[in-house]
Amino acid sequence: MTSDTTQTETVAAQTEALRDLITRARVVLWDFDGPICRLFAGHAADKVADDLVEWLEGRGLHGLLTDEERQSLDPHIVLRALDRRHPGSDLVNELEERLTTEELRATASAMPTPYADPLIRTWKAVGRRMAIATNNSPRVVRTYLEGRDLTACFAPHIYGRTQQLNHLKPDPHCLNRALNAMGSAPSDALMIGDTPSDLYAAKAAGVPFLGYARNERKEKLLRDAGATVTVSSLEPMLTMVRTQA
Template sequence: MTSEDVIVIRRARAVLLDFDGPVCDAFAGYPASEVAQDMLASSSEAGVPISEEAATMTDPMEVLRYLFKVAPERQAESDRMLRDAEIFSVEKTSPTPGTIDFMEACRETGRSVMVVSNNSPEAVKVFFERRNITNYIYGIVGRNPSSPNLMKPNPYLLNLAIKKLDKTFSECLMIGDSVTDIEVAKAVNVPVVGYANKPGKAEIFRSLGSDFVTQNMGELASLVRVENSYQ
């Protein structure tokens, strides 16, 4: 960790926090691969053509994009399937270690936290409400149910979140655990922290230009609590 790394964290006046990964494992209660296959099976039964390539998909977000491409008239139903699965799953998952402490640290130091996620906003809301921790966040910007093409790495969600926060791009800090999080933050010139929660991610995030990489959300809590935080 360098002094420049620390400054990136301490300068932030608002945090754009990805949900699946940094906050919790959104599919711990209903594995992502099962959700993807169930969505494909239900769509096939409804007459939606499923290609051989699509039939092997294990990422629900990619399945949603595919279904929107081949059956846009069923987008409401496609999104409902995923939303219901997400809600079912998040009710059974636990917060990522260190995340509650990180959000507490942000609140203590006057930093607003906006959850920005490709997951449905309803599922994110359920997660926070069930655990009585909605007071830790400023708000939620989640997937647009009518247009999966607006999910990250499209900058739409980040732009919307920053507008709601009434902050400049340089005052915000994105925290995410996926390549798309790093890519979209770099695309709009928002400083970004890569949460490397799996082997190999740290190297990938650094190669993509992540401003800071951590394997521990608690580490970020310690950094934002440093005195004279705004430099």
């Protein structure tokens, strides 16, 4: 068997696995930042993380974070690190509000994921119910969806960050909230996410998972975490969903 034959068979198997996930799904749970848009495309997340760290250090709280946490370039890591040490504190609430403000600012320059808008609208048109399960603020999600005229495709099922930060993914809390509200069994749903945290949350909730990886680095992270079906573009999904109409 040639390497070309093996590659062709692998692609065919992936396509069939993708089709099976789409066909079975009656409820689709979307992560927000990644599969739907690049929230920080024009308002860099690493700059936001740096600003949060500087805000803490400006209050003499340098020692609350490890060197790794300070250098993570991920604002959610900074926020969760603080919450682990001071859960539910006013300090955590204020930092969370600062992050929400930065996320809201980022919606103005967020870049829609290619094919996401038509895929969402088409899936809705063929009778699938959809929800968003994200670590971002639900206020941010609503602001973005309103700007893209997508709110009706999801409302009221938008489940995002609350002040209970221990419920952020990889905890399955927001997925379980969505499933309970929509009256869906986990096996009838599909989670679309772009990070290992999304995958782990889906596994914990018993929901089939589809990984969206816009580059090779993202795909490797998902594959190493155990994702078996990934796509680098939403276009083939849109084609498959259109055949359900």
